[in-house]
Amino acid sequence: MSAVQNVLVVGGGLAGAATAVHLAAAGVAVDLVEVKPDVHALGSGITLQGNALRELDRLGVWEAARERGYAFDVTGIRAPDPAGSVVVEVPDARTGGPAYPAAMGMTRPDLAGILHDRATEVGAKIRYATTSTDLRQDADGVDVTFSDGSAGRYDLVVGADGVRSWTRRMLGIQLETRQTGMGIWRAFGPRPAGVTRTDLFYGGPSYIAGYCPTGEDSVYAYIVEDAQDRSTLTPDEQLATMRQLSEAYHGPWDEIRSTLTDPSRVNYTWFESHVLPSPWNRGRVVLIGDAAHTCPPTVAQGGAQALEDAAVLGELLTGRDALDEELWDAFHGRRFDRARTVVEASDQLAQWQLDHVQGDVPALMRSVAQLVSQPA
Numbered sequence: 001m002s003a004v005q006n007v008l009v010v011g012g013g014l015a016g017a018a019t020a021v022h023l024a025a026a027g028v029a030v031d032l033v034e035v036k037p038d039v040h041a042l043g044s045g046i047t048l049q050g051n052a053l054r055e056l057d058r059l060g061v062w063e064a065a066r067e068r069g070y071a072f073d074v075t076g077i078r079a080p081d082p083a084g085s086v087v088v089e090v091p092d093a094r095t096g097g098p099a100y101p102a103a104m105g106m107t108r109p110d111l112a113g114i115l116h117d118r119a120t121e122v123g124a125k126i127r128y129a130t131t132s133t134d135l136r137q138d139a140d141g142v143d144v145t146f147s148d149g150s151a152g153r154y155d156l157v158v159g160a161d162g163v164r165s166w167t168r169r170m171l172g173i174q175l176e177t178r179q180t181g182m183g184i185w186r187a188f189g190p191r192p193a194g195v196t197r198t199d200l201f202y203g204g205p206s207y208i209a210g211y212c213p214t215g216e217d218s219v220y221a222y223i224v225e226d227a228q229d230r231s232t233l234t235p236d237e238q239l240a241t242m243r244q245l246s247e248a249y250h251g252p253w254d255e256i257r258s259t260l261t262d263p264s265r266v267n268y269t270w271f272e273s274h275v276l277p278s279p280w281n282r283g284r285v286v287l288i289g290d291a292a293h294t295c296p297p298t299v300a301q302g303g304a305q306a307l308e309d310a311a312v313l314g315e316l317l318t319g320r321d322a323l324d325e326e327l328w329d330a331f332h333g334r335r336f337d338r339a340r341t342v343v344e345a346s347d348q349l350a351q352w353q354l355d356h357v358q359g360d361v362p363a364l365m366r367s368v369a370q371l372v373s374q375p376a
């Protein structure tokens with residue numbers, strides 16, 4: 001018997017969609033609400049490490065994701081010289097095990113679409129342009145009011161609604177989301193034939209200029225700079241700024257830059273970080289994914305940690321008889337230290353770059369790889 005019979009998931013990103021799949025596939029009645037109007041609005045590009053690919057397999061979507069994404073096993077480090085010279089090629093750790101590539105790039109809307117299709121296939125009900133507006137819980141359940149005027153009662157509410165989680169605020173949880181001091185420009189374009197992996201350019205006017213193939217015909221390019229207020233720039237000015245910053249980088253960047261012509265495909269955000277101290281639940285409401293822990297993408301583990309949250313939560317909820325403190329202790333025992341370690345490592349890598357310090361990056365990356373290679 002499952003510890004829950006019906007569950008509301010708030011947020012249709014990786015953590016929320018994966019939770020819906022795990023629970024619905026085990027026979028739990030699941031409602032998923034997403035405030036954005038459709039699945040195509042759910043984010044930009046993402047790099048998934050092997051442990052994330054392992055979780056996609058558990059969700060039953062690995063083959064579909066592999067067809068849409070672009071897998072690779074090596075990361076290139078390039079110099080900011082006129083040729084974009086390759087300095088070193090680093091074999092990536094296969095944190096998901098030998099059955100999976102070391103990493104894969106995808107667009108977030110593609111991945112979200114695959115997960116939402118799977119959630120619907122196994123019985124979850126998804127509503128877009130809808131979110132919760134009020135939560136009232138007692139010992140036996142949670143009464144929820146929605147933005148469309150409807151209401152429902154659930155055994156559990158899962159708040160997977162992102163960095164600025166409305167669910168977290170409704171619970172009265174105060175959590176400081178820290179700006180790390182870096183901002184990132186992101187853009188999408190067609191994949192040059194020579195881009196077959198992630199390459200990172202260090203040095204020059206920016207901290208990092210990189211790109212990752214996200215499919216046979218697409219690439220996700222990014223430039224990391226000191227965090228600045230770029231909010232006054234028009235879309236055309238944002239495009240011009242990213243193009244100007246990219247001019248210091250060559251090799252494949254020259255071809256990528258030539259395709260940066262659409263202002264709507266450029267965006268700018270700041271790196272942020274937080275970890276909610278354990279416990280992540282308040283009674284019958286629990287926070288997962290970015291609502292509980294978020295970090296700079298410096299070790300490319302944000303998506304993987306969200307998927308792992310969902311997997312562990314789903315396993316415990318469907319494998320135990322009661323939603324009690326023993327279940328929550330098991331959940332936090334498996335998730336809190338692991339997620340915190342990833343956030344701290346991501347923050348440390350960012351801080352070394354901000355301080356222009358040559359930290360022991362290989363040792364740090366090796367320790368994270370060893371941790372996440374073990375199933376959550």
